[in-house]
Amino acid sequence: MGGLPVHCAAVSERMITVIGAGLAGSEAALAAARLGVRVRLHEMRPVKMTPAHRSGNFAELVCSNSLGGEGELQSKGLLQAELRSVGGAIVGAADASKLPAGNALAVEREEFSARVTRAVREHPLIEVVEGEVTAVPDGVAVIASGPLTSDALAEDVARLTGSERLSFHDAAAPVIAFESINMDVAWRAGRYEQSADYINCPFTKDEYLAFFGALEQARAHTPHDWEKLEFFEGCMPIEEIARRGVDTPRFGPMSPKGLDDPRTGRWPYAVAQLRQEDREGRMWSLVGFQTGLKWGDQKAVVNLIPGLETAEIVRYGVMHRNTYLNAPLVLDATLQLRADPTKLVAGVLAGTEGYLESAATGWLAGTNAARLALGLPAVTPPAESMLGGLTRYLASANPKGFQPMNVNWALVPELPVVLNERTGKPRKLGKREKRPVMFRRGLNAFMDWAAQDVGLTVTPPALLPAAEPESLPALG
Structure with missing residues (x-):
């Protein structure tokens, strides 16, 4: 089970429901179980298949085998590091199934999916229920049903959030x-x-x-x-x-x-x-x-x-069929629905684009669902972190023509202005100068938040340098 550590707190009798066992739903279920909350995970496959999937395994990758670029220059690299620091299941399975792909986190698809499936099915706090869910359940629930959400469930989510709140996009602009x-x-x-x-x-x-x-x-x-x-x-x-x-x-x-x-x-x-x-x-x-x-x-x-x-x-502009919420109108940065805060949404349905983004929002939704079940408030990662930047964007973007978003450096705050020591004027920093600093700033903020506000055991990923500068070095 390499790459899929499970650290359970004392087991609670409280239970949450997770709909969908894709990357978002699997991550949500494992994140909630890690906090000691029981999980009922619904997955309609293999009872009812979609045109895109080929197996009944969880977290099946259907369009690509890459979870994005790695390293301190990459926005996805920061999100990967944040998830590694809290023992994220999806990035852990990806690390254990990794294939050579330069600076990208590419995986052997079947091995990756099998690892996630075993981790979910063998977890003592997770009950897997096979079959289609046609209505939003009572109680605390994470809806992570993906881009091919069944028509019946999509209609019920639309009813809950208000009419005209579900979108089906064929094409998006750069x-x-x-x-x-x-x-x-x-x-x-x-x-x-x-x-x-x-x-x-x-x-x-x-x-x-x-x-x-x-x-x-x-x-x-x-x-x-x-x-x-x-x-x-x-x-x-x-x-x-x-x-x-x-x-x-x-x-x-x-x-x-x-x-x-x-x-x-x-x-x-x-x-x-x-x-x-x-x-x-x-x-x-x-x-x-x-x-x-x-x-x-x-x-x-x-x-x-x-x-x-x-x-x-x-x-980049994309062209495919997605079912997703107009997130700025209906979601908070905690991924709770404003119409019913006991319901959380993750993955493509929440307005994200990309495998890694689905897993990350699944982790936050599962963590917050467990906290709600335990009588604790939902939390939002810091703005400097890539996950915090993404969920804040979902909650505050321009709702007019809203389209799903993947992570990028424009989601997190810019660095303070750096003055040229010789001229005293602001200096425009290149990507290779500022992005490693933004990476370390974001990862440190995320780990501090996860340890202090969420109470998790945090392990700095190996990618993080041992010595971290407090600020940018002097630039002359």
Whole structure:
């Protein structure tokens, strides 16, 4: 059972329910059991299979075998380290099933899933119930039913949270880090001098034609058979719009009407607009640029947009069927439903994108569900941690057009301004300078919180350096 330690507190007679034994649900069940709370875990497979899954094992990986990049430069590396420090089951099973993959945490799929399945089924505090759940149960419960939540359960969750609170998205747009936008080219304004809520990237005719040509040649993701996509006009991928003619984007999402370029005083030939995604304004999504392009081609196309030549994409556009909540309208950062705080949501249903993110929100939801069952308040990880940044984003993002999010460095606070010792002016730090410091800051904050506020035994992961600087070294 390498990589799956279990440290149970005194066993409580209290019980919670977990729906779904994917990565989020399995992690939630094991996290709650670790705190001594009994768990009834419902999984509809193999009684009722989905088109995406191939076995009845838990935490089955269906699209990739990677849990993201490792190391101090990677946002997923920080989230992995946070979960390792508290004995997270999913990252532990991944470490024990790891395959050579450079700087990525890739696993042997069947071994990984088998390890998680054994850990859950053999745990004395977890009862596995096979069969479909069609309604939200009474009592404290974690809903982690995944992107292919059954119709009956989805309808009941929608009833609980309010109508129009469940979304089914076919395509999502790329999200850009604000610090990587060239504001010497782009400018903030609304159409016809309305409030400056958008960042505008102007095209000349030649720039637009070069962009359009690259868009025509870009390769699209081919969805799985179970992703039978029928696009709505309001959610049409940009590459599909472009197939209707060279001027179609210019009269649609890239219309320049009402946008006077401050450099020329005239409307540009075309405009790409970005809309603020988070409260702090560190992430901006491309309006009307839903896409299913392959990520390499997607980056090349985005970098042809004036002002985004060196843009950092913190979330690529994706195209697949997901069932998820409009999290900012219905979830708190503890992952509790505002309509019923005894119900918590984790994984894709909570508005996350990615295997690791599902596992991490499962860990927090399971931990908080156990605390509620024990009469303790739910808790939220610190903002400096990657898990805290993610759950705060889910609770506070712009609900208009909300799309699932994966972890990225824009979710956590920036470092304090560092002055150049020679000039006294602020110095812009490179990724290799600031991200290891943000990594250590976040991991230390998470471990302190887990030990002091949650009462867990914390083990610093081997990746953490023995000596940690209090702040950035002097930069001259």
